[in-house]
Amino acid sequence: MRCRTLFAAGLLVSAGVAMAADPATIARAGAPGVAACSSCHGAAGEGQGSFPRLAGLDSAYLARQLDDFATGRRANAVMSPIAKALASADRQALAQHYARLPPPPAATAARGDPAGQRLAMRGAWAKSVPACVQCHGPGGRGVGAAFPALAGQSAAYISAQLKAFRDGLRKNDPQALMRAPASRLSDDEIAAVAQWFSVQPARRPGGDP
Ligand code: HEC
Ligand code: HEC
Known part of the structure; x- marks a missing residue:
């Protein structure tokens, strides 16, 4: 048997x-x-x-x-x-x-943009933009299958995706969860927040949440 x-x-x-x-x-x-x-x-x-x-x-x-x-x-x-x-x-x-595969090591020497950090951690409530980390997890390290990690992601890629969501060119986000905040961001805010996430340390597989 x-x-x-x-x-x-x-x-x-x-x-x-x-x-x-x-x-x-x-x-x-x-x-x-x-x-x-x-x-x-x-x-x-x-x-x-x-x-x-x-x-x-x-x-x-x-x-x-x-x-x-x-x-x-x-x-x-x-x-x-x-x-x-x-x-x-x-x-x-x-x-x-x-x-x-392990993510690349954090760019420890690079300084995160302070305006980007504010948007990431606190959002911009005056225009109904929640903090990015509310969905993307502490430090932007990602939450499960739905909320991708942004920490250690290419700044050029983050910017391009935010603009694609904002301009309606990317629309595969469930319930328009990402198009809504992106639609209210300026080019300067996008550049700042993309730079900040790109220099944050990524989660190691099997490492701390
Ligand atoms: C209400 C929840 C929510 C908030 C707040 C939010 N996001 Fe997202 N975001 C999502 C979801 C869900 C996706 C995944 C879309 C998909 O499944 O294709 C996503 C995807 C992304 C992507 C694409 C990542 C990739 O790997 O392609 C970027 C970049 C991004 N978000 C940046 C941000 C930034 C920057 C902020 C803050 C200004 C933010 N998000 C706030 C829910 C959110
Ligand atoms: C010629 C260049 C090129 C090649 C080869 C390529 N990719 Fe890509 N890939 C891209 C670009 C550009 C994007 C961003 C697309 C966008 O802006 O929506 C991307 C995005 C992705 C994404 C989405 C990531 C995210 O965070 O949402 C995945 C997954 C992916 N590629 C997997 C693959 C796999 C697997 C292969 C090999 C079978 C592959 N790619 C080969 C250029 C390439």
């Missing part, structure tokens, strides 16, 4: 491996119709320039973003064709792969 169960489990495991390609290989070298993730997101998913860091982000958040790119719920000229070319099992496997 025990033997048969083990045998069945073994079959399931090998079937799974045959269906999904090795995510580390796709990340490093790509797949047919899919450019290597590392060529934009960095060798260890650390992000570079306006390409977001993926390392250490929540796996369910990453998987949903890849699914949204594939279905068109989130539109991007670069990412949409890549996500469409990946099998659903590969999108899942890549999300888990990147979630397990």
